Amino acid sequence: MDPPQTSGFLRIPVELRHCIYGYLIRDTPVDYPFKNTLIYRISHKAPPRQLLLTSHQIREEVLMHYYGSVTLSIFHFGSSRPAREDLNHNTLTALRRATKVQLLLFWILTEEEAEALPSTLLWGLEDRTLLLRDDAPKLNLVTIILSFSNTSSWREREFLLKPLQILKGKVKFVLGHNSLKKLNDIDTWVEMQRYIKALNS
CATH class of the missing domain: 3.30.750 (Transcription Regulator spoIIAA)
Incomplete structure (x- = not known):
């Protein structure tokens, strides 16, 4: 079961949650983000790790928003x-x-x-x-x-x-x-x- 603060966040309308994700994911390019990679740049910084660890549902929402933007x-x-x-x-x-x-x-x-x-x-x-x-x-x-x-x-x-x-x-x-x-x-x-x-x- 998610902690109370997580359950409360999920009661916020999904559209508003995505606005929050967009605010947290800055459009600051990251060069050569991985070793041994063909990817030389990602247009946005990765989502905050603390946000990804909040709950499985929030993690999936954040990653969907992130990869839909970058x-x-x-x-x-x-x-x-x-x-x-x-x-x-x-x-x-x-x-x-x-x-x-x-x-x-x-x-x-x-x-x-x-x-x-x-x-x-x-x-x-x-x-x-x-x-x-x-x-x-x-x-x-x-x-x-x-x-x-x-x-x-x-x-x-x-x-x-x-x-x-x-x-x-x-x-x-x-x-x-x-x-x-x-x-x-x-x-x-x-x-x-x-x-x-x-x-x-």
Whole structure:
């Protein structure tokens, strides 16, 4: 049986309880929250530990509110592909509850790499999208932040984005505003908007 103070708190309307949770969960980004992780940033600090220990019901409400609010940022660089079994347990736990993810896709290609388009360049992003498909059942929004080298054409960039098709139909894609600064040209921005629209169709 919950202690009297907990029972009293649960008599407060659920909408008001969520307002309290929102006040306690500050939107202060936390960088590299776990060891051996693909998550390089979480948009909010974790809920107060004392609150999570209050009762099972309150814990579940708080975590539902928290993961409905936060964005997990995942970094992808070139063809890096850490093994799933090497990921921190907390990373997988966060992914299982996550509803929003930001993917930072960073490719700096030499002219030779851009011409060859080796399939190894797809491995890292493919692994990440498969991980999101299989281990993030509640995920519904993916924000894409892009950074390409100026040597690559749109055809080559579209090729590198191919693994995103794995999540087509499962999530809504949006193009992050920071991408415009990183892409450095309006033509690629327009092409990316078309590409995102096709992913969401």
